[in-house]
Amino acid sequence: MQLFHAAASPFVRKVMVVLHETAQLQDVEIVPAIGHPMASSDMPLAHNPLGKIPALQRPDGPALYDSRVICEFLSDRAGAQLYPAARKWEAMTLEATADGIMDAAVLMVYETRCRPDDMQFAPWVDAQWDKVARALDAVNARWMSHLAGPLDIGHIAMGCALSYLDFRHADRDWRQHHRALAAWEQTFAQRDSMQQTQPS
Secondary structure (H helix, E strand, O other): OEEEEOOOOHHHHHHHHHHHHOOOHHHOEEEEOOOEOOEOOOOOOOOOOOOOOOEEEOOOOOOEEOHHHHHHHHHHHHOOOOOOHHHHHHHHHHHHHHHHHHHHHHHHHHHHHHOOHHHOOHHHHHHHHHHHHHHHHHHHHHOHHHHOOOOOHHHHHHHHHHHHHHHHHHHHOHHHHOHHHHHHHHHHOOOHHHHOOOOO
8 A cells, every 4th residue: 555645744644643553554655745735746636636645545446535534444454443333423523623623723834835925814824723722622621531531533633633733833832721631642642653653
């Protein structure tokens, strides 16, 4: 299999953490793919017409894309139970919440990276951060008992989302008003899978 990869992408990192946690890293060739919506020529367009990563090319079928699809495929392939039947909908909802945080945080980066200075719109950036803040409030208030339980895809996605906030938006200091979540992240970040996938 081939994984189209950029280390700074939180969505790619989520897949990489799953590969580590399920002992499948040796089954995948890492293929660099670096670009953004305004410069997609280096993205795997033949494997994902949306021009986004991650994308996973399988030897026996069409490429898979969207990190949620890839992660569930890898979990099923390894029999890893990252989408456990007893709490599948909770795990997937937490994953969707984390993915929403990552979506908003990436869009904030694109606003300054892809738009000329005179076309950037600060209220739009702040609106993206408002999404992040609301999601963090909800997780901190309602999801800590789930995060204290056995590892599933929700843990992995949330760990990657919070780490991306530190990586790209450290000045926003998400930890200040989310003490329980911050304490959880500090512990989760010590997992070998997270240590091995830190973006440079």
